[in-house]
Amino acid sequence: MTSPISLPAPGTRLAWALTLRCPECGARGLFRHWLRLQPRCGRCALKLDRGNPDHFVGAYLVNLIIAELLFAGGLGVWLLAVWPDVPWDSIEHVAVAAMILSPLVTYPFTRTVWLAADLIFDPPKATDR
Numbered sequence: 001m002t003s004p005i006s007l008p009a010p011g012t013r014l015a016w017a018l019t020l021r022c023p024e025c026g027a028r029g030l031f032r033h034w035l036r037l038q039p040r041c042g043r044c045a046l047k048l049d050r051g052n053p054d055h056f057v058g059a060y061l062v063n064l065i066i067a068e069l070l071f072a073g074g075l076g077v078w079l080l081a082v083w084p085d086v087p088w089d090s091i092e093h094v095a096v097a098a099m100i101l102s103p104l105v106t107y108p109f110t111r112t113v114w115l116a117a118d119l120i121f122d123p124p125k126a127t128d129r
């Protein structure tokens, strides 16, 4: 017997997640504020941590990977643009600021993208609502 509810395609889930929408139904308003996720989606009632206290660890990992990739990419572009007269002192100051700010800026996106990835590989169950 097939489910009467059609699940969003993986690409749709990820696109919704990248725009901070619910990867299950596309609703907005998943965050109380930039760093605080609502407990459930207001439209489909999906538990946004899926009822798993370790769910945050996956989002943290995605956040760390994205922050490091942004740092490495930005540093590489900067070095190529100014080589061989590299302003090492400026790079040091900007790098410290970037490593502090980039995880904060990308945090909500990594939470929703991680949720979307989790839903793709482990589709929602009745206990997720």
Ligand SMILES: [Zn+2]
Pocket: 022, 023, 024, 025, 026, 027, 041, 042, 043, 044, 045, 046
């Ligand atoms: Zn939803």
